[in-house]
Amino acid sequence: MTTQQALVQPAVEVPEHKSGLVFKPYDLQCIHQAHTILSKDPPPKMTNEALALEVGINRNKLHYGFKHVYGQTITHFLEQQRMQKAELLLSTTYKSVKVIAALTGYCNSSRFGSVFKKTFGMSPVQYRKQCRNARALQRACNNATVA
Structure with a gap:
């Protein structure tokens, strides 16, 4: 049209x-x-x-x-999109939280951290640690199954 x-x-x-x-x-x-x-x-x-x-x-x-x-409002939708991107970057890269904050559109990494914590119930650092622990556990289980 x-x-x-x-x-x-x-x-x-x-x-x-x-x-x-x-x-x-x-x-x-x-x-x-x-x-x-x-x-x-x-x-x-x-x-x-x-x-x-x-x-x-x-x-x-x-x-x-x-x-x-x-x-939902544009602001809320945009915040959700940014948090999804942050979640992906935290779980798949080694970029610093400050860099991820900037990549997701936050000028202030502490504001990013508070929005992330409100969304996921933990800080970005805790989330990354949890993802790494889960991957390590999965690798250990895979290795035990192969052996």
């Missing part, structure tokens, strides 16, 4: 939204595009305003539409 075709499509009203915002198919397409951008590799420093500009929609429509379509 071209942009011109999307603009002439009938509007879709979001009944449960108290602001009375109306979302056209083009708006929904932009909201899905924003989700795709955030899902691929979360940008380190992207504001909602910059994301709205990139996908071509008003910031308020993006904010409310994203929450309506995906059931």
